[in-house]
Amino acid sequence: MEFIRQYLLSKKIPLDEKQWTEFAKKNIRTEFKKKDAILKVGEVENYLSFVEKGTARLFFEKENKELTIRFVFDYQYLTAYDSFTQRTPSRCNVEALTDMVVWRVHYDDLQELYRTHTVGNLVGRLTVEALYVEKLNREFSFLSETAEERYLKLMKEQPELFKLIPLKHIASYMGITPQALSRIRKRIS
Template sequence: MDFREYIEKTVPVSDADWQLFSSKLENRIIKKKSTLLEVGETENHISFIEKGIARFFIPKEDKEKEITFGFCFKNEFISAYDSFLTRKPSLYQIEALSTMSVWSISYQDLQEVYEKTAMGNLIGRLSSERLFLIKSKREQSLLNETAEERYLNLFTERPNLIKEVPLKYIASYIGVTAQALSRIRKRIS
């Protein structure tokens, strides 16, 4: 599915709007294990993932203690959205877990698209709603579910995550050690 198809699943886009919007898009290839955004950098893009997987994490000196708190996949928007909106430095990093192809629009270009097209506000709304729902669901999960329930829900809702993401990141994401995740996996198999 291409970016325009994805957007037009929600609302039709005029050719003129698409022309302006797509002229602002930059296709970026990000190599596996590369950093899309460092702690302390201000996010300057909202991107649409055409291919690949990224993780959001809080780095620690001891790599084993890094806290993974999010993943993004193909046909999803990706951004350190809080930093993007506030224009303040990010408190976390985004890393490519596989080689990624993304379509990015800069903050400045997006403001122009907002002003000049009907579609601009739709893009803003779609990306912010998507990023908000992921964040909200994760918070609810951490507050209301056991680690085992979080793992089983991940398995059901995002089976690609279990297949394509290293277990140490999944363990961190559900809030347990790798050893605890191993015990959970043994119990449910």
């Protein structure tokens, strides 16, 4: 879990040894295989996870189409956050796109950390801030950019997507059909 400690320190979270030990004890190392269902629609998300290695996606189905909400990579938080915080059934599925190693803290353990240590509150706040900024940027992109602009931006900001993820998932994430993505790729190349 040293990578999590380094991540927290990089975010200027002051960690004394006691707080780190208690936080680390609450985290469980879990492995998932490619295509594993980490969470299914209707289940309550019980874990706030931090990805050590691997890629996942959050998606839901509508009219027999899978619509991708988000991709998660190394050193990012992985959770159906609304289900996690509100203790409600998840509206999305979470699927491993590659073999994964994640560190997970259970909801109840995180609540205990919130009550007893500043590090718990800081981790919670950082998670919310990161997810909010990501969501806001995505909404802004959908409302102000064309599909081609979104594609070029994605190529620039997250080139690893195109190496790791099938184009049909990227298209659904962009809010377009695979055929439209293919046309954009042809125009640009």
